[in-house]
Amino acid sequence: MVDAAKRQEDNSLSAFRTIFDAAQKDADRAEHSRLRFSRKWSAIVDFRLTAFDLAGADRVTIKAMELGLPGAQDVAFDIARIRREVKDFEGEIERARNDLLSSDCGTARSANAPVVLVSSTCLQRNRVTPRASEIRTIYRAIFSALKKNGFSYATSFRISGHGAPLVPRSTKYFSYHTIDLSGQGLHFKSTDRPGCYSFDQTGYSGWATFGRAFIETEASEETIEQFFNEDRRRIIDSNISKYPQPESTATQLPKDPWIFVALQTINDAVQELACIPMLQMLEEVTAHAKSLGIPVVVKRHPHCRSSKVSAALSRGTRKGLFTLSDASIHQLISGSVAVCVVNSSVGAEALLHLKPVYLFGRAEYQEACVRVESPGTFARVFRPNTMPIAEPDVKRFLYRLRNEFAVDLSQPSASEEIERRIKIFLSPSACEKSPVPHSPTVLLQDRSPDGAASTAIMRCAT
Numbered sequence: 001m002v003d004a005a006k007r008q009e010d011n012s013l014s015a016f017r018t019i020f021d022a023a024q025k026d027a028d029r030a031e032h033s034r035l036r037f038s039r040k041w042s043a044i045v046d047f048r049l050t051a052f053d054l055a056g057a058d059r060v061t062i063k064a065m066e067l068g069l070p071g072a073q074d075v076a077f078d079i080a081r082i083r084r085e086v087k088d089f090e091g092e093i094e095r096a097r098n099d100l101l102s103s104d105c106g107t108a109r110s111a112n113a114p115v116v117l118v119s120s121t122c123l124q125r126n127r128v129t130p131r132a133s134e135i136r137t138i139y140r141a142i143f144s145a146l147k148k149n150g151f152s153y154a155t156s157f158r159i160s161g162h163g164a165p166l167v168p169r170s171t172k173y174f175s176y177h178t179i180d181l182s183g184q185g186l187h188f189k190s191t192d193r194p195g196c197y198s199f200d201q202t203g204y205s206g207w208a209t210f211g212r213a214f215i216e217t218e219a220s221e222e223t224i225e226q227f228f229n230e231d232r233r234r235i236i237d238s239n240i241s242k243y244p245q246p247e248s249t250a251t252q253l254p255k256d257p258w259i260f261v262a263l264q265t266i267n268d269a270v271q272e273l274a275c276i277p278m279l280q281m282l283e284e285v286t287a288h289a290k291s292l293g294i295p296v297v298v299k300r301h302p303h304c305r306s307s308k309v310s311a312a313l314s315r316g317t318r319k320g321l322f323t324l325s326d327a328s329i330h331q332l333i334s335g336s337v338a339v340c341v342v343n344s345s346v347g348a349e350a351l352l353h354l355k356p357v358y359l360f361g362r363a364e365y366q367e368a369c370v371r372v373e374s375p376g377t378f379a380r381v382f383r384p385n386t387m388p389i390a391e392p393d394v395k396r397f398l399y400r401l402r403n404e405f406a407v408d409l410s411q412p413s414a415s416e417e418i419e420r421r422i423k424i425f426l427s428p429s430a431c432e433k434s435p436v437p438h439s440p441t442v443l444l445q446d447r448s449p450d451g452a453a454s455t456a457i458m459r460c461a462t
Contacts, residue, residue: 013106013166020100020159023047031060038069045075049123050159052097054083054090078125085136089143092118096157109167111154114426116142117165119158119176131190135176137409138188138197138418142174145419151426162269172426179203186425191364192242192345193235196406198364199421206273206343206362210405217400221392228395231402232352236330242345243302245328253335254295254323257384260336261285261298261322262329262346266306273362274342275373279312281360285340286321288379296322297332301344337384348401351394356387364405368397 027047030036037044041064048056057079064072086093096118099108109115122135129135146153158165164180167173173185180187181202188197189204200208217224239245261282264271271278282298289296300313317324325332329346330353333339339350343363350357351368358378359369370388372378387394402408407417 016159017105020051024051031063037063038067041069042071042075045079046125046128049079049082049125050120052093052100052118052120052123052157054079054086054093054123074127075125078127081133082123082125082136085133085140086123088140092116092139092143092155093123095155099155100157106156106166108154108156109165109171109173111171113152113154114146115154115156115167115171115173116146117156117158117167117173117175117178119161121161121176134190134195134197134409137414138176141415141418142422144415145422148419149423151422174422177204179207181207183209186422191406192348193402193406193408194240194242195409196402197409198406199418200364200405201425205270205364206366208364208405210364210401217396217404219396219399219403224392224395224399227399227402228352231398235349235352236334239328239330241329241349245330246326247328252323253297253325253327253332256295257335257337258295258297258323259285259289259338259340259384260332260350261296261340262332262344263298263300263304263309264342264344265301265304266309270343270361270363274360275362275371276342276360276375278342278360279309280375281340281342281372281378282312282316282322284375284378285358286316288382290321291379294337294384297325297336298322299325299327299329299332338382340378348398351398354387354391354394356383356385358382365397365401368394 024047027044030040031044041060045057045060045064048054048060061072061076061079065076083090095108099106109117116139118139119135121129122132122139124132126132145151158175158178161177163178165173165175165178165185167180167184169182169184171184175185175187177189178185178187179202183201186199186201187203188199190196191198191204198204198208198210200210202209219227234240239247263278263282266278274281276284286296298313298316300309313324316322329349333346333350333353333355336350336355338356338358339347340358341347341350341360341363343359343361343366347357347359347363347369348365351365357365357369358372358381359366360372360378363369368389370381372381389397407414407421411417
């Protein structure tokens with residue numbers, strides 16, 4: 001039922017509404033049943049937040065505190081934080097809720113003015129979605145920029161975590177964690193760096209238009225070199241990555257340089273962009289590495305819970321095909337002769353180390369990699385310690401990746417940079433400047449960790 005709800009929002013708003021209404025009725029019943037409330041109150045809070053109902057989330061939390069239920073104080077703290085962080089756009093949240101509850105659900109999506117699709121992810125508790133505060137920061141910047149520059153806009157809701165929103169071709173829109181090859185949306189999504197978000201007119205990762213003319217930039221060679229060196233010190237020396245990394249590891253690594261294979265969650269939405277499935281990639285890499293006498297080190301994604309992946313890793317380590325490590329990403333990259341990924345953010349990190357990246361899928365950094373698009377290709381193209389493009393071009397590409405594709409929310413100029421991109425996007429020629437050179441399959445089903453908000457719709461109805 002969860003996947004059905006997610007798909008329906010992007011394919012049929014009326015069908016989605018039927019499912020949503022059923023969940024809402026069940027949440028209402030649970031809220032007024034003492035027995036069910038004591039068991040499901042936390043799920044009801046998450047549902048109210050998913051439904052853009054801040055007052056309802058407050059009401060449920062207060063009742064839980066009055067009953068002395070465990071965890072109620074922590075949830076109250078979370079909601080108070082959310083309210084502080086959305087204070088500047090509470091009116092827009094209310095309009096998104098009204099649109100969700102209206103009989104003609106989703107009509108704001110067909111407005112002549114640009115539409116801001118407010119993702120319910122921005123109202124998730126940080127304990128549920130760790131990046132929720134950052135997403136709220138971006139929405140605050142978007143609404144501020146639109147008002148400051150006198151742009152009229154409509155507001156609608158979005159609950160699905162991935163897919164192409166149902167928005168008429170004549171309407172521009174702003175949306176979180178979405179893809180749309182028409183180029184009419186400005187999509188934002190977290191990147192491989194903590195606090196950094198991409199802004200692109202067709203989506204994120206391999207759906208993004210970025211990365212196909214990476215040599216072009218107005219920055220001087222001196223500026224690029226300085227940025228590259230500072231970035232290496234800030235990221236590599238400080239052991240910074242998308243997820244927390246250990247300072248040291250108990251895993252015994254090979255004495256000789258290795259091929260590093262970084263795995264992803266097998267149900268991540270971006271796996272739809274794989275040219276070769278992840279576990280098949282692992283088989284191809286280990287088979288060729290064995291023929292060359294080069295050791296292989298594998299790191300599992302920290303959020304992976306797949307039994308299929310567990311079985312493959314157990315089988316491979318038992319046969320001595322590779323070493324499974326929990327070491328820091330930067331340690332594993334620096335000791336390698338090459339890095340192999342489907343489209344993991346580790347690939348972008350490896351470029352900062354100036355290591356060759358073999359990409360078995362599509363990614364925003366693909367133009368600086370060796371593309372492996374069909375079975376058997378890896379064995380033919382593999383060259384250890386050999387970059388596919390010149391070092392100055394790698395640095396130039398990384399400069400654009402960090403400064404033109406992404407916005408670092410920790411920088412004082414982040415709001416101004418988001419405003420600048422909004423003004424460019426809303427200019428009449430914006431769509432003409434965003435060619436789509438390929439058409440990867442559009443996945444409408446959310447299979448990523450950011451689906452936490454969508455899951456809350458159904459937790460009360462099952």
